[in-house]
Amino acid sequence: MSGDQLMRAHSSSLPGPTFDNPAWVTPRPLRQSRVAIVTSAALYASGDDPFGAADTSFRVIDRERRDLVMGHWSPNFDHVGVKLDLNVVYPIDRLEELAEDGVIGSVAPRHISFAGNQPDDVATIRYDSGPAAAELLRQDGVDVVILTPV
Amino acid sequence: MSVLAHIFEAAGIATVVLSSIRAMAEKTAPPRALHCEFPLGRPLGIPNDAKFQHDVLQSAFALLDEPRGPVLVDYPVVIEAESDSVACALPPRFDPNVLPAVDEARGIRKAYDRAVERIGVSSVGRVISADEVPAALESLQKVVDGAPWTEVLPNLNTTALCHDIRTYYEEAALELVNGPAPGGRALEDWFFEKTEAGKVVLAARAAIRDSGAKFPIWFYMTPGHR
Numbered sequence: 115m116s117g118d119q120l121m122r123a124h125s126s127s128l129p130g131p132t133f134d135n136p137a138w139v140t141p142r143p144l145r146q147s148r149v150a151i152v153t154s155a156a157l158y159a160s161g162d163d164p165f166g167a168a169d170t171s172f173r174v175i176d177r178e179r180r181d182l183v184m185g186h187w188s189p190n191f192d193h194v195g196v197k198l199d200l201n202v203v204y205p206i207d208r209l210e211e212l213a214e215d216g217v218i219g220s221v222a223p224r225h226i227s228f229a230g231n232q233p234d235d236v237a238t239i240r241y242d243s244g245p246a247a248a249e250l251l252r253q254d255g256v257d258v259v260i261l262t263p264v
Numbered sequence: 265m266s267v268l269a270h271i272f273e274a275a276g277i278a279t280v281v282l283s284s285i286r287a288m289a290e291k292t293a294p295p296r297a298l299h300c301e302f303p304l305g306r307p308l309g310i311p312n313d314a315k316f317q318h319d320v321l322q323s324a325f326a327l328l329d330e331p332r333g334p335v336l337v338d339y340p341v342v343i344e345a346e347s348d349s350v351a352c353a354l355p356p357r358f359d360p361n362v363l364p365a366v367d368e369a370r371g372i373r374k375a376y377d378r379a380v381e382r383i384g385v386s387s388v389g390r391v392i393s394a395d396e397v398p399a400a401l402e403s404l405q406k407v408v409d410g411a412p413w414t415e416v417l418p419n420l421n422t423t424a425l426c427h428d429i430r431t432y433y434e435e436a437a438l439e440l441v442n443g444p445a446p447g448g449r450a451l452e453d454w455f456f457e458k459t460e461a462g463k464v465v466l467a468a469r470a471a472i473r474d475s476g477a478k479f480p481i482w483f484y485m486t487p488g489h490r
Contacts, residue, residue, distance in 0.1 A: 121285075261280070
């Protein structure tokens with residue numbers, strides 16, 4: 115099997131947390147919505163704190179920043195694409211274009227980055243850092259989040 | 265990602281996940297997911313292709329019109345990570361008195377510097393700087409030659425050490441590639457199969473494994489399938 119096939123097979127075998135009675139938000143029209151990116155690529159703005167090996171916290175990325183370091187700990191996937199083009203992981207320029215064209219209402223002032231390699235139960239993210247990130251996005255008036263996994 | 269989608273939705277924020285592992289999206293069932301069978305690490309699919317990236321985003325945002333969920337939709341285009349290896353010229357042997365890997369690492373330094381200038385930032389520096397890469401390779405070679413890894417490595421976080429070496433090479437390679445931009449696994453293949461440094465890392469990993477070190481110490485020095 116190739117690297118990606120192995121990773122997909124391995125990840126498929128991991129236990130995934132399940133959610134009873136999951137919440138469902140009926141969003142406003144996209145053209146009126148403020149959109150934020152939340153990625154699990156462990157990106158962080160140059161000079162900010164790096165991610166630790168099993169880091170359950172998140173970093174805030176201001177809308178203007180493009181000098182982002184790839185801090186993901188897994189050696190098992192491509193780290194090169196993001197250096198060819200940040201947008202292939204963190205589509206910030208695409209969002210700016212969509213806002214300019216009136217497709218989305220606006221781009222959020224702050225975006226969020228977690229590390230994708232997490233303990234299997236993801237308890238800290240579920241009960242602590244995830245809700246904290248949600249609160250930060252709510253303060254910024256975010257209506258829609260696009261999640262990009264790494 | 266899917267876990268975060270549930271959390272954000274509970275907080276009143278609508279979410280769309282770009283799924284990369286379909287079985288996980290099925291299991292965790294986020295409210296809206298667009299499954300994209302793209303190279304892992306490239307959730308928008310193709311670098312420097314704004315049109316393609318916009319199409320992915322448009323397909324993702326279209327899920328916001330669904331009246332109820334969970335919805336899991338497959339993006340129609342599949343991109344394989346496994347492509348032909350890249351043509352990436354390595355410098356000729358310059359100083360025959362040093363290890364081939366050390367010579368090589370010094371030889372690609374200018375390319376690395378150009379890459380960092382162009383990107384604006386480097387991801388080398390978890391535990392060693394670019395300046396320390398040649399010496400780190402020298403110490404890994406000592407491990408291959410039988411020295412205890414706990415005594416000769418500049419940092420005992422072997423995962424981070426090898427990340428820094430590989431990242432230094434991959435960033436330099438972006439300036440050395442002749443032809444189209446490398447696909448998902450192309451520079452990984454190049455590093456481990458074509459470079460002297462890759463050979464040293466693989467051999468040091470085997471030596472550390474054989475010395476009885478714990479699994480995470482040696483395993484994460486390279487991708488798992490190596």
